[in-house]
Amino acid sequence: MELALSLGDTPKPFSFLEKPQKILSKDLGFCMTTGKVSTDGGEKSNKSDDSRFSDGPIRASSSDPPVQLDLLPFSPVQRSQPSSNKLPFPWLKDKLGGVTEASRKGDDGGGDQETAAVSSPNSAVSSFQVDFSMFRSARGKRDFEQLSANNGEGEADRGAGSDDEENGMARKKLRLTKDQSAFLEESFKEHNTLNPKQKLALAKQLNLRARQVEVWFQNRRARTKLKQTEVDCEYLKRCCETLTEENRRLQKELQELRALKASQPFYMQLPATTLTMCPSCERVVTTTAAAAAAPPAASNHFSLSPPHAKTAP
DNA sequence: CGAACCCGTTAGATTACATCA
């Protein structure tokens, strides 16, 4: 597909944003450069897709490094430990109790402690142990009553493998605990898709249903994609502004040259000059007409002859 | 055909802020 940039005009929407690409990289950081997006419609998971922006009409210069964005939040594990100590395969660990306790101490500061205690019980495994400190505020009490009401069936819902659905009740939304989310994040960092085995192991370890894990990963991928789209859009906007500015500058330069030609009619009677530009190295070489008459050495060279020079496609 | 995934949507939970007693 092509990158639609309209200089000096209202930029058209970028079609690749309408059909976003799979965003994947091994370490799940985000990498972006501008350029042609692969038209390869295949959206197979875990496909390394770094080439999708390469070699397009707009090439980032060497001084213009790819925009990299790491949107993955630091997990409590990472915050408290060097990166080398991060969990390699979370689902292979026995339990995360120790990690969660440590993270809770380091985290959860601030005025929302009661709320946090409600939404983040003591461990991912014993999901709904209730922190009674919430009774310190009336609102906390209200929250607790609501939680208790939810918990009646919530415990059953949350339990791994207990699939008894809501008995016709409206669906309930169960917030994952911070620990569960952190654990899932860690897993997502390792693989942003799960095979059935991993899904089941993760679900079992977090005391969730496999479907919940599956949905979490789907939603997580969607969030990643959305963020990346925003970053792409922002970067292309800047690109467009830069090119518009350059276009303006070149137009001005052209006007000046035309004015010069008009004021000095003999100026252009020098031997015709050919500008030759190599698309690969983007080097412009000025040659006289005689030299230009000889065919260029490389077949992919093209010529720009003033005053009708056009910009390269 | 079934499984896995994506996408758009819904709705519950949470947060931020304003208002009032």
Add this chain to the structure above:
DNA sequence: ACTGATGTAATCTAACGGGTT
């Protein structure tokens, strides 16, 4: 002026259904 309770809009995100691969 300050504080806590309450209401409301905005935001986040778990969950769902349908379509696609």
